[in-house]
Amino acid sequence: MSTQPHDEHGIELPQPTSAPMFTAFGFTLMAAGLVTNWVVAAVGFITMMCGIVIWFRNSNPDSREMPAPATDRHPTPVVPKEGGVDHLLSDAGHRARIPMEIHPYSAGIIGGILGGAVMSGFAVVWGLISHGSLWYTVNLLAGAMLSGYADMTTEALCAFRTEGLIVGILIQVVMSIGVGLLYGVTLPLIPRMRLFFSAILVPLMWSGLTWASISIVNPALGDHIEWIWFIASQVVYGVVTGWWIIRSEKIGTMQNWHYLERIGVETPGAREMGADE
């Protein structure tokens, strides 16, 4: 930043004027006259015209201006702070954005699928133990989208249902991949105890949210759920997905890439694709 002195006329400012206030007051009185008395509107019209005339005379032929009032107060000069800048990361260059390295999205997707598969197996085992049915947990999950399932008896929920299987798998796959991706993006931002975050903290938070909303989102599941098993299945998912993502090799973000590299153009003279500055 630098400064430049103003022109030879010095600093000029518009003169104070009552014209805007009179014009606005007159206009408002005209409006008020519509709901009070025509005399109010007439007074408003006259006031507004007076304001307009003053305004016109202030503005024409040249805008009436006055020199800025002299003042003893002047800004304190800015003192440079040599060497006072802490960089976010010492070896990452100017204005680095963290994280500098992230897990590949594929790690989140694969981790999510793996976690979802193990979690499904765990839930099915619970169904077998508690109700002797492979399909019980699948049908309960499907109840989130299939409204008739909320009114089914336990026996009906234990039976095989094609639409229940399809919808249950669909929900499980979509949710597993979605949460896996979220884990993949979020985990690099967690400074430490990442496995605790993915395996304990998030499952507990998710279970709390589910507990609060289950009667609205999935009444069938709400009526039959056993919370210890539910939380345990979330933890299993968190352990597997988190472990898979954390063990994956990190890749650098594109923040220090050249623009040509980021848009994928191999221009002669540009640095090797993917190389950091």
Added chain:
Amino acid sequence: MSVLQKPAGPPAATGPVPFLSRMHEWVTTVDHKKLGTMYVTCGIVYLIIAGLEATMMRWQLAWPGQEVLSPEEFNRLFTMHGTTMVFFVGMPILLGAANVLIPLMIGARDLAFPRLNAFGFWLFFFGSLLLYFSYFGGQGLYGMGSAPDVGWFAYAPLTERTFSRGHSTDYWILGIFVAGIGSTATGINFIATILGMRCKGMTLMKMPLLAWIMLIDSVLIVVALPPLAAGQIMLLFDRLLGAHFFDAQAGGSALLWQNIFWFFGHPEVYILILPGFAFVTEIIPVFSRKVIFGYPLMVAATVAIGFISVGVWAHHMFAVGLSPMLNAIFMGSTMLVGVPTGIKMFNWVATMIGGKIRFETPMLYSTGFLCQFLLGGLTGIFLATVPFDWQVSDSYFVVGHFHYVLFGGLVFAIFAAVYYWFPKVTGRLLNERLGKWQFWLLLIGFNLTFGPMHVSGMLGMPRRIYTYHLDRGWEFWNLLSSIGVIIQLVGFSLFAWNVLHSLFKGRIAGDDPWDAWTLEWSTTSPPPAHNFDEDPVVHSRRPLWDLKHPDDPDWKYE
């Protein structure tokens, strides 16, 4: 920044200035800083009035079967509370803050049209007085007065002469109409100023984000307010001249009013919240000691929000029976606006991550804004979903949602701005300890008031009812909401004391109390009438950073 040439005008008056002279100075001023201060002061006075109106409503609803207020008084109170908060609290505070800040941040001496700026303020001021005059003249000065009672969106056909006798609705129309012309004039002024009066070196992409956001906000003002004025003139024709634009029994359409009103009303929500975004966008980097994350994307997101916000209005009308196709289109467009808003949210958080965060009062309020606006935004996504909207339309869930956006979001952002720029405007710092007490009281009081409204809404409590029976299961949640108001009142009282005390006895601020980076901090606190002794020339988005850190300037990297 060195001083090469001092202003050569007449010397400033010394000694005490008579009260009338001081009043004359304020009444005739065309200085953007004084007009901005007047806007904000009026806004805060109306905030107190609207707050007291809300307090009376919560007192009435604290327990089933209360008879503190009659149904008619209750109707007037919620109408005046909503109208006041939107048009006479939100708008003036935002226009006032922008009035003070835009010229200072872009290195200009004043707005492009200073007299038009004063005209805009006085129209707002007299328009607001006209609305409140309805308490005395609502029957046209011939009988007992009464305030409007048709809700802040004044749905037809309730506003037709048959259902709204006397002149209370006319006062609502005329007061807002007059104030709206002032706001439109100010919006045009902002656009001209930002596009035409930036200092040397300040290209559009080197402009502070507050100026960018206010540019888009001003465009929205100019686009959204004239249709409301047109609708109000049509409604006035219905009421005074016997036209039938909104009278369904005579061939008019009540839905037409809803379309017109919400074509204004939804962009109005963004007109209100965008300046809130602007405040926290300036404050978060300074208190995180980091440059804003993703400046170009922040600009793009602002433009996108402005563009999408004019295409979502019918989500306020899901319950009127639109076609499934229209419902789907407006549901989609409403969901879409969450994308640029989400980008902003991520960028604010990304700015904070890794920063040396200083949780002084402006930053506390900005953080409160982030959390509460996020909650309001999430319930907004719920309400954008047509089947969900059908279930909770016109219930307290909606009341909770928009208060999280406009109170938890906007009012918290306004407090952040007040604590941040108060030193620049007055030369004195607000008290930090009182500010933090106020923050925590307001945070607790706010969430206690408006959080339970989501539950009472889900339990089926309709909005605008003046009482309820004991057997509905709403009493506990309503009691919580009313207790929250008491806590808020304590917080607001602390703020009033803090402002009054600090104005006279606050710590002297100096030019740059926060070690900030934009141009307003390069001049004195308060700034002189001419803003800058010399015309600034900038080379980056953070001109003061460049001055303070010549070994690591921004301009090398932008």
